Amino acid sequence: MPSPGPYRIALNGYGRIGRCVLRALHERAGAGIQGAGMQIVALNDLADQASIEYLTRFDSTHGRFPGEVRVEGDCLMIDGQPVQVLSQPQPETIDWKALNIDLLLECSGQYTSREEASRFTHAGVPRVLFSQPMANESAVDATVVFGANHQQLDPQARLVSNASCTTNCSVPLLKLLNEQIGLEYVSITTIHSAMNDQPVIDAYHHTDLRRTRSAFQSMIPVSTGLARGIERLLPELAGRVQAKAIRVPTLNVSALDITLQTQRDTSAEEINRLLQAASQGTFKGLVDYTELPHASCDFNHDPHSAVVDGSQTRVSGPRMVNLLVWFDNEWGFANRMLDVADYWLQIASRD
Incomplete structure (x- = not known):
């Protein structure tokens, strides 16, 4: 059972998502790193302390950290609150029980099978939330998209995936439209900002030859597991979803171009009315939802999983629907990790 008072959480991996999680929790609290009943007490990353401090204080995407950050001994001090900094490459080399944590947020993206994921629980971690979709459904006890299926989470679960940023963006919308109108087929193109598995200039950087090309000189098609992720969360759409992805030369904020074939006639007005109502109700x-003339940079640091651009909704046929949906692929996802973590810990404490 989780400890009383603020839940104690740790981060394994302190890259883009790990740092955003810490910042998001800090912002939720207003000050300090204790927010929504959670407190970050430790982080594990192979980077040196000076780099960890520096990249916490200054971020090219999200700006300066809105608080005091300094190193004191083996701790990163955030507004005077200590976060113990560890530097261990293997889960088994950390005394997790001594840290007395209630939940580990695994943000390195390196553990995708059941065997690999279980290394943390075997080493004494009570429960782990992973920041990526897993290789197959059996790798974890549950895959959760907050707002779509989080209420089905078993409090006794120990290994849970937070899915992907694109799955978090698409699944609530598809679930709603399938319930309200009915979906025959789904085709999605992800227009995604560049990521750190791409080089700045051409380099021997990846087994996918397209990803050896400069991230900031080309739009680059890449593989995606989005269709599989959607069907995992919405099995009623199994066999009817296709997806592809293109990386584009921007630093942050992505979009989904979603094409739907509906089971009955509809209109742009009906689609927008449903999505706008959900944004003010079920999915608030x-x-x-917006109809303003936005560009992608307007959604930097936006905590929503999805922002529907109603000005771009099109209906042809009249059963072919096209949507444009924006999302901050870093900040929105980090906030959903905290939502799932908070919900999971609360139900576990009541069990």
């Missing part, structure tokens, strides 16, 4: 705080 998770999905937003």
